[in-house]
Amino acid sequence: MLDGSAGGPSEKTAIPNQTLRKESFKIIEDLRERVHKECGRIVSCSDIAALAARDAVVLSGGPNYVVPLGRRDGLNFATETATIDNLVAPTANTTTLLTRLATKGFDATDVVALSGAHTIGISHCGSFTERLYPNQDSTMDQTFANNLKRSCPKADSNNTVNMDVRTPNVFDNKYYVDLMNRQGLFTSDQDLFTDQRTRGIVTSFGTDQKVFFDKFVIAMIKMGQLNVSTGGQGEIRAKCSVRNKNKLLVDVVEGLEKTLAAAF
Numbered sequence: 001m002l003d004g005s006a007g008g009p010s011e012k013t014a015i016p017n018q019t020l021r022k023e024s025f026k027i028i029e030d031l032r033e034r035v036h037k038e039c040g041r042i043v044s045c046s047d048i049a050a051l052a053a054r055d056a057v058v059l060s061g062g063p064n065y066v067v068p069l070g071r072r073d074g075l076n077f078a079t080e081t082a083t084i085d086n087l088v089a090p091t092a093n094t095t096t097l098l099t100r101l102a103t104k105g106f107d108a109t110d111v112v113a114l115s116g117a118h119t120i121g122i123s124h125c126g127s128f129t130e131r132l133y134p135n136q137d138s139t140m141d142q143t144f145a146n147n148l149k150r151s152c153p154k155a156d157s158n159n160t161v162n163m164d165v166r167t168p169n170v171f172d173n174k175y176y177v178d179l180m181n182r183q184g185l186f187t188s189d190q191d192l193f194t195d196q197r198t199r200g201i202v203t204s205f206g207t208d209q210k211v212f213f214d215k216f217v218i219a220m221i222k223m224g225q226l227n228v229s230t231g232g233q234g235e236i237r238a239k240c241s242v243r244n245k246n247k248l249l250v251d252v253v254e255g256l257e258k259t260l261a262a263a264f
Contacts, residue, residue, distance in 0.1 A: 001028065001045055002077040002242065010077035011083045015080070016087050019124050019127075025240070028048060031052060032237075032240050041236050043069075044073045045073050045240035046071035047071045048240075054067050054220075057117075057220075060120050060169065060171035061172060062171030062213065062216070067224065068224065068225060070230050071228050071230065072233050072236060073229075073234050073240075090127045090128060090187060091187050092187065092188045094194075094197065094198055096188075097191075098111055101114075104223075104226055105226075109215055110222065111198070112202060113205070113219040115189060115192060117216075119163070119164045119167070120164065120169060120171050124158060125159050125160070126158070127186065128148070128152075128187075129152050129154075129157065130155070130187075132148060132149055132155070133154070137187070140190070141182040144181075147165075165183055173206055173209040175189075176206030177206045179192060179193040180193060
């Protein structure tokens with residue numbers, strides 16, 4: 001959530017994140033301001049983001065779950081290279097998904113469950129029009145493809161479409177029903193049903209929503225504990241988009257003052 005600085009661009013301006021809705025950052029900052037006004041600066045932006053994600057799922061009809069708390073906010077933003085290295089492109093196939101996420105401790109069930117978050121939200125045309133132009137992806141349902149072409153008449157269209165054609169504003173298992181009907185939006189979506197390693201998992205989630213919810217909760221809790229800073233690490237930001245005043249500089253100055261005081 002940090003803005004960039006003279007040291008370089010932040011995650012916000014990395015190419016994969018440029019389509020993120022700016023309003024989302026304002027919402028997190030508004031929540032931070034409200035929480036800190038009520039409780040003092042004892043809750044990190046990281047925890048607020050994790051709680052907001054959970055509540056968005058719940059308010060959309062999805063499962064409720066306990067979010068482990070105690071995260072600290074990082075002192076530095078990730079480089080653009082690191083950001084890209086930690087995201088999987090919508091053009092990725094299942095092999096890429098499984099390989100990349102296995103390095104973070106996720107198995108095939110986790111991968112398919114996390115992909116189910118695509119049951120809500122929107123996508124820009126540019127994330128999937130390679131499946132339409134110049135040649136249509138053979139795994140795509142024809143009626144679905146025709147509808148997408150109406151919304152995205154050119155490969156470089158900047159329009160948006162719902163990621164789940166059945167219940168776009170409800171967190172449910174219909175995303176997997178979409179995949180079973182060859183109506184997955186991204187290559188990374190539809191290939192989960194095409195690939196034999198994950199097809200059975202997609203089918204089980206598509207036929208039993210409770211199974212999907214249970215596995216989604218497990219995967220989200222696991223993801224929410226990746227590379228977490230706690231205790232004396234990091235800081236609790238007074239504003240989510242900027243670091244607190246240079247703590248390192250303050251510590252150095254205080255250290256020098258104590259040294260000089262002891263010497264004289």
